[in-house]
Each structure stands twice: as structure tokens, then as C-alpha cells.
Amino acid sequence: MSSVVTTVTDFIVRVCAVLVCITLHELAHGWAAYKLGDETAYEQGRLTLSPLAHIDPIGLLCMFIAGIGWAKPVPVNPGRFRMRNKKLGMAITAAAGPLMNFLTAFVCLLITYPLMRNAHNSYAMALMDFLSTIALMSLGLGVFNLIPIPPLDGSKILMLFMPNSVIQWVYRNEGYIRFGFLILVFFNKFSGIIMSGIIFVYSIMSGWIMAIYRLLGLF
Secondary structure (H helix, E strand, O other): OHHHHHHHHHHHHHHHHHHHHHHHHHHHHHHHHHHOOOOHHHHOOOOOOOHHHOOOHHHHHHHHHOOOOOOOOOOOOHHHOOOOOHHHHHHHHHHHHHHHHHHHHHHHHHHHHHHHHHOOOHHHHHHHHHHHHHHHHHHHHHHHHOOOOOOOHHHHHHHHHOOHHHHHHHHHOHHHHHHHHHHHHHOOOOHHHHHHHHHHHHHHHHHHHHHHHHHOOOO
């Protein structure tokens, strides 16, 4: 019976963590576009903390099956950006999502470290487990989205440095690229890259966090 309760609890924690990660990720996209002058996401009700507005069924399923996934893309209209360089605007908007994930992971880890000193407290352990799950998933989502393959954010960042002819070719063949991408996701072909990225970013964050606590005299 206890194993069933543990399994259900772990599942609930994982679901809540996934919803937090994808919601903040998409909200960051919409907020960045809004600040650049594009109010499309705002007009369509996507500047919200409600997970229901951001869930993509296939992306959510992949999140549980393969450990990586995505949310429903926030609508962005580069033509409404105030800046002249529309590709730069798209790159900034795309980068906002992964950056939010990394910021979320950093804050969660920052809170988690002191909780380790209260490992005997069941409430502290539960909170630490939840925050650690959010941190890990945020790092995974952030790293995954930086892969430069459409429709991921990394492709839009990379387009900043591409000639328009190449960008037009990508748009013309985006359907085929997305199909190939989905096959790679379902066969878990990105796990090695993502795990390496998670370890790399985590090691940097851990160093920063320990430096902060040492500076404050807490460790």
C-alpha cells in the first residue's frame, strides 16, 4: 500500500513540476514579445499563469514518456515588433523561454540547499523533493529547447545568424523537419545531449549558489 501511495505522490509531484516549467517557459516568450511591441499573446490570453492555456497534448505526453517535451507555442507576430531587426526580436523572444527555465532552476536550487540541513524534517524533505524536481525539469526543458532544430527555440536563435535564403528554405520544409524531429524525440535520441547540458548548467549553478552562501557565511 505504501508503495502505491509513493508512486501516486511521485506522479502528482512530477505533473505539478511539468506544469510549472512549461507555464513559466511560455509566459516568458509572451512577455518578451509583449515588451518588444507584439501584443498577440496578450490578445489571445497567453500572458497567464494558468497551465491550461499553455498545454500541448503531444508535448506533454513526450514529457512523461521520453522525459523531454514542449508546450503550445505562444503566437508571435514579428511584424508588430517596434525594433527594425525582426530576426533579433524573434531571437530575443525565443531565448526568453530557456532563460526563464534556467532562472527557475537556479531559484529552486538556491532554496533547496538550506533545506538539506533539515533532512530530518518530513515537510522540509517534501519541499526539497518538489523543488528539486522543478529544477531538474526546468534544466531539461531549457537545454532541450536550445537545440537548433525547428520548432525548438534554438532554431529561432540560430536564424539570427542565417541568411534569409536559408531561413526561407527552413520554413518551406518545416513540416518535414518537424516530422523527423518527432521521430527522434519518440526514440529518445536527444537524451545524451540533454543530460550533458543539464550536468554542465547544474555544475555552474551549484558553484554560484555555494559562492553566494559562503559569501553570506551560511556554509
